[in-house]
Amino acid sequence: MSVPDSHAQARYKDRVALHAHDYRGAFAADGTRNRVRTPIREVPAATGLVVEDPASGFCGAVVRVDVREVTLEDRHGRHRVFPLRAGGFLVEGAPATLVPPRAAPTGATRSASGSVRVQGAPARIARASRIWVEGIHDAALLETVWGHDLRVEGVVVEPMHGMDDLAGAVREFGPSPGRRLGILVDHLVDGSKEMRAARAVAGPDVLVTGHPYVDVWQAVKPSVVGIAEWPAVPRGTDWKSGVCAALRWGEPADGARRVLGAVRSFRDLEAPLIGAVEQLIDFVTAAG
Known part of the structure; x- marks a missing residue:
């Protein structure tokens, strides 16, 4: 009886390991495949943000946005309007959901004394009092x-x-x-x-x-x-x-x-x- 070639056994184990897969968690108890969903990030559609519509291939910068749609301008100055769909755009090559940017607060700010701060007003010429x-x-x-x-x-x-x-x-x-x-x-x-x-x-x-x-x-x-x-x-x-x-x-x-x-x-x-x-x-x- 011939002695197994140890080098051949090692090569066989390497080939098995190369093609082995870990299926743990891939299937449910009933044998159906578990679908793993990668969360899609939300990105504020700030003016100038460059995005791509994967369905049409149109790529451009955001010029306008509201709660329903976004307007993109490509490098030739052409504008196209797209609806804001979940996961409907690519940002830096990755799927993303565009959302309108949050508006800056418009409420009155207060000074250290608690008074309403006057924005942009020049200092008044000193009173005689x-x-x-x-x-x-x-x-x-x-x-x-x-x-x-x-x-x-x-x-x-x-x-x-x-x-x-x-x-x-x-x-x-x-x-x-x-x-x-x-x-x-x-x-x-x-x-x-x-x-x-x-x-x-x-x-x-x-x-x-x-x-x-x-x-x-x-x-x-x-x-x-x-x-x-x-x-x-x-x-x-x-x-x-x-x-x-x-x-x-x-x-x-x-x-x-x-x-x-x-x-x-x-x-x-x-x-x-x-x-x-x-x-x-x-x-x-x-x-x-």
């Missing part, structure tokens, strides 16, 4: 939240750098019906020096509003800067310095970057500050 705030941090906060509104209305915000001689500064400004002055004050509560100064300058062309917080930082919601509450600062200690020390924020300049950089919109501020600023903007723009 002004809004004064106590310091640069107050001015920066107003710019972040109300900057759009202020530019549309032509309102300039100026820091006073303190209230040591508020009455003298108001006299020098010279308020009048066409030159109104709005003043935003920190810690405007009964019995405070700020309240006494506000009452001394208030008049038909001067409006002083404010909030009850020691500093404008405190008008930012604590959660916005990642704390549960603003720390208590002993009387006689500079409030910003005391806060930065208690929270280990470094110097007040470091704290300012942290606080002002966290504010994105009016939702990050306490209601008393929002109401005070809105009153001032309405007041200085009421004269037209």
Whole structure:
């Protein structure tokens, strides 16, 4: 008896493997063939998209589309209209269903203050009227939240750098019906020096509003800067310095970057500050 040629056996196994097929899943239990459907992708029919109608062989770029049909333009400038059928076109050689592109949102967008954003309007020439705030941090906060509104209305915000001689500064400004002055004050509560100064300058062309917080930082919601509450600062200690020390924020300049950089919109501020600023903007723009 001859010994089988091992090389011949190997060649036979290779031929069997070459022609073998894996039929698992190809047939159902009753012996019928399972039909595997490849999902056909949906492609937005954006203007300029090149597609082909496989039935006619017409290839062109999309020039118009609606919910029922698409118009294609070929390289010779000829137009043909085709119905939008499921899987009715080839895009980059693969079957696709063309669908109308989604329309861009047309609803009014809102500014950081919550007002309707005016699109494309140039900044108005500055009014003679002004809004004064106590310091640069107050001015920066107003710019972040109300900057759009202020530019549309032509309102300039100026820091006073303190209230040591508020009455003298108001006299020098010279308020009048066409030159109104709005003043935003920190810690405007009964019995405070700020309240006494506000009452001394208030008049038909001067409006002083404010909030009850020691500093404008405190008008930012604590959660916005990642704390549960603003720390208590002993009387006689500079409030910003005391806060930065208690929270280990470094110097007040470091704290300012942290606080002002966290504010994105009016939702990050306490209601008393929002109401005070809105009153001032309405007041200085009421004269037209």
